[in-house]
Amino acid sequence: MPGTPLRILIADDTPTNVKQLEVLVRRAGHTPLLAADGRMAVALFRDQAPDLVFMDIMMPGMDGISAVREIRALPTDKWTPIIFYSALDRMQDIVRGLEAGGDDYVVKPASIQLLQAKINAYARLLATQRREQSYIEELRNWRQDAEEQTRLGAHVMTRLTDMAGLRDPMLRHFNLPADTFSGDLLCAARGPGDVLNVMLADAAGHGLSAALTAMPLTQAFYSMTAKGFPLSSIAEELNRKLKAILPADRFVAATLASVDVRNQTVEVWNGGNPDALFFSSDGEVVLEWASAHPPLGILPPPVFSATTETAVCHEPGDLLLCSDGLVEAEDPAGRWFTLDGVRRSFAGVSDHESRFDSLRQSLEAHLAGQAARDDVSGMLVSVPIERRRQVRFTAPAPQYQGRVAEWRLELTYSAQELRYIDVVPGVLGFMAQVEALRPHQGTLFLIVSELFNNALDHGLLNLDSRIKGMVGGFELYMQHRSERLAELREGRITLAFLVHDDEGEALLDVDVSDSGPGFDHASLLRDEPLAGADTRPHGRGIALVRGLCREVHYFGTGNRVRARYRL
Amino acid sequence: MQIASEATGSRAVLSLNGRFDFHSHRDFRGAYEQILDAQGVREIEINFSGVDYLDSSALGMLLLLREKAEGMGKSVQLSGLQGTVKQVLEIANFGKLFAVKD
Numbered sequence: 001m002p003g004t005p006l007r008i009l010i011a012d013d014t015p016t017n018v019k020q021l022e023v024l025v026r027r028a029g030h031t032p033l034l035a036a037d038g039r040m041a042v043a044l045f046r047d048q049a050p051d052l053v054f055m056d057i058m059m060p061g062m063d064g065i066s067a068v069r070e071i072r073a074l075p076t077d078k079w080t081p082i083i084f085y086s087a088l089d090r091m092q093d094i095v096r097g098l099e100a101g102g103d104d105y106v107v108k109p110a111s112i113q114l115l116q117a118k119i120n121a122y123a124r125l126l127a128t129q130r131r132e133q134s135y136i137e138e139l140r141n142w143r144q145d146a147e148e149q150t151r152l153g154a155h156v157m158t159r160l161t162d163m164a165g166l167r168d169p170m171l172r173h174f175n176l177p178a179d180t181f182s183g184d185l186l187c188a189a190r191g192p193g194d195v196l197n198v199m200l201a202d203a204a205g206h207g208l209s210a211a212l213t214a215m216p217l218t219q220a221f222y223s224m225t226a227k228g229f230p231l232s233s234i235a236e237e238l239n240r241k242l243k244a245i246l247p248a249d250r251f252v253a254a255t256l257a258s259v260d261v262r263n264q265t266v267e268v269w270n271g272g273n274p275d276a277l278f279f280s281s282d283g284e285v286v287l288e289w290a291s292a293h294p295p296l297g298i299l300p301p302p303v304f305s306a307t308t309e310t311a312v313c314h315e316p317g318d319l320l321l322c323s324d325g326l327v328e329a330e331d332p333a334g335r336w337f338t339l340d341g342v343r344r345s346f347a348g349v350s351d352h353e354s355r356f357d358s359l360r361q362s363l364e365a366h367l368a369g370q371a372a373r374d375d376v377s378g379m380l381v382s383v384p385i386e387r388r389r390q391v392r393f394t395a396p397a398p399q400y401q402g403r404v405a406e407w408r409l410e411l412t413y414s415a416q417e418l419r420y421i422d423v424v425p426g427v428l429g430f431m432a433q434v435e436a437l438r439p440h441q442g443t444l445f446l447i448v449s450e451l452f453n454n455a456l457d458h459g460l461l462n463l464d465s466r467i468k469g470m471v472g473g474f475e476l477y478m479q480h481r482s483e484r485l486a487e488l489r490e491g492r493i494t495l496a497f498l499v500h501d502d503e504g505e506a507l508l509d510v511d512v513s514d515s516g517p518g519f520d521h522a523s524l525l526r527d528e529p530l531a532g533a534d535t536r537p538h539g540r541g542i543a544l545v546r547g548l549c550r551e552v553h554y555f556g557t558g559n560r561v562r563a564r565y566r567l
Numbered sequence: 568m569q570i571a572s573e574a575t576g577s578r579a580v581l582s583l584n585g586r587f588d589f590h591s592h593r594d595f596r597g598a599y600e601q602i603l604d605a606q607g608v609r610e611i612e613i614n615f616s617g618v619d620y621l622d623s624s625a626l627g628m629l630l631l632l633r634e635k636a637e638g639m640g641k642s643v644q645l646s647g648l649q650g651t652v653k654q655v656l657e658i659a660n661f662g663k664l665f666a667v668k669d
Contacts, residue, residue: 202623204623204624204626204627205589205623205624205627248627248630248631248633248634249624249627249628249630249631250627251626251627251630253623253658253659271660272658272659272660273658274658290658291657291658291659291660292660293660293663294659294660294661294663294664295659298630298664299664324623324655324658374622
């Protein structure tokens with residue numbers, strides 16, 4: 001016997017008819033439910049919810065037609081076929097039965113074979129219907145699960161991605177998801193030297209899977225930025241991470257930028273995103289960074305290129321990063337917004353806030369109420385120019401009370417390590433463990449970077465800062481630096497740190513020496529203009545250190561310097 | 568998207584036509600798997616001259632093909648790049664990952 005057993009309601013007032021059907025039903029493996037009149041049939045139907053009904057018409061009390069009308073009026077979420085089984089054989093009886101809500105009509109007396117075949121046919125029909133019902137149920141459950149996951153995902157994602165750094169006064173951003181989730185990820189944070197790092201990442205596809213793909217980037221971006229790692233090291237780490245985690249067909253296009261107001265530089269790594277553009281106040285695109293690399297997560301670390309491009313900003317303006325969703329956003333006629341759309345929206349608008357608002361409005365007008373097909377995101381970073389270039393950084397006030405415990409650290413790096421190690425973030429990592437130094441992380445980062453970079457650039461690489469003052473000089477300087485560093489085979493730099501107590505004052509001595517020939521430090525100190533009035537493109541670094549420290553001393557030929565800082 | 572596949576000797580050409588996006592997943596995989604399985608084929612050329620749009624999941628499919636082909640010692644070449652398609656592949660710097668035929 002195929003299929004699930006059915007419960008079959010038999011309503012008939014003649015015992016022999018009931019018997020005939022009951023035997024048949026039992027033999028086919030189903031369960032009979034018996035009613036002797038219409039009233040009882042309705043009651044049984046309501047209580048037992050049978051799968052199939054055989055209904056006589058002429059019965060005492062309530063007849064079959066009325067019973068079926070009442071049954072059909074009952075609230076139900078499933079279909080129960082009703083077969084009239086009656087001796088009335090005129091056409092109008094049959095029509096009346098079907099119109100009352102019957103599905104079938106068999107005239108009495110019918111052969112056992114016919115009744116048997118009817119029961120089997122309805123059993124098959126009901127089995128099909130049940131299967132469909134269970135698919136619908138399954139689908140409904142899937143949908144509920146998916147909605148629940150989406151809700152949870154959106155909540156977690158919002159918490160993970162809405163970082164305080166995005167509310168930096170120097171930037172405005174927007175992220176319009178094509179789905180519940182955006183596969184575009186925006187991050188921003190200040191490094192210890194006050195440099196602003198931003199990232200706009202666009203994971204392939206959209207929705208939850210894209211958001212999941214981009215997720216691993218946040219933590220690495222924020223922690224490496226906080227520790228002061230250079231942009232190239234961050235790009236390298238993000239790629240390494242994604243390559244290790246993602247399958248071959250998933251990747252993340254990303255633009256990373258580092259905006260250094262103090263040095264007036266913008267450094268960019270763009271892999272797979274539209275051009276990053278720098279707009280001057282009069283609306284001209286004065287700098288652009290086209291995608292120079294494949295997106296993150298594709299190339300294995302040995303062939304990945306973390307080369308960034310740094311440009312000097314000679315005038316104030318706004319840096320725009322965006323995802324391809326902005327470029328490809330379609331108007332109702334299918335035309336793309338394009339980067340020209342961005343340019344047009346900036347026409348005649350020169351301040352940062354109004355530019356951002358104008359861009360949003362132009363995009364909205366372009367979309368004309370339609371939802372974008374892809375995630376659309378953009379970030380506008382305002383880059384001011386500080387003509388006077390005063391030292392913006394102020395050290396925290398000395399705060400150490402009582403006697404400080406002595407702490408000493410000395411590290412020596414040879415040429416081999418200097419070629420590939422990020423020395424300053426590594427050293428700062430050690431220093432962050434010392435309680436007395438912790439509140440001074442930002443200041444110490446500046447002091448150590450400045451002294452270390454001087455030792456490396458001038459002591460070992462023999463670079464001349466004066467070329468920075470020429471047109472295109474900064475770029476040339478950076479190029480020489482990376483070439484000479486790659487060729488560096490000899491030399492070493494030693495960094496020594498000493499926390500000590502000097503008559504109740506907690507002090508840190510930062511001692512940096514290199515194996516180079518030194519320089520004419522006496523003339524540097526002699527020529528140094530007053531802090532705040534310095535407009536030279538070089539030599540400002542050491543002035544900054546002197547501003548932050550109690551004293552700075554050069555020793556011997558000038559290849560050793562000691563900065564004394566009050567904690 | 569329609570895909571025409573043609574193999575002569577050690578070289579097979581998949582000519583794509585239409586919109587190459589997320590929905591082309593099954594068709595594209597079916598087409599390249601057949602070619603990868605063919606014994607004599609060493610070089611696979613993907614011809615984009617009939618493609619008018621390419622999205623990021625299409626780029627993912629190309630990367631997947633590249634990985635599988637490399638694993639079998641076969642090479643993948645892109646040809647017929649024009650318009651938007653060329654632009655998308657250039658922005659993604661796929662020229663650094665695939666041989667491109669002019």
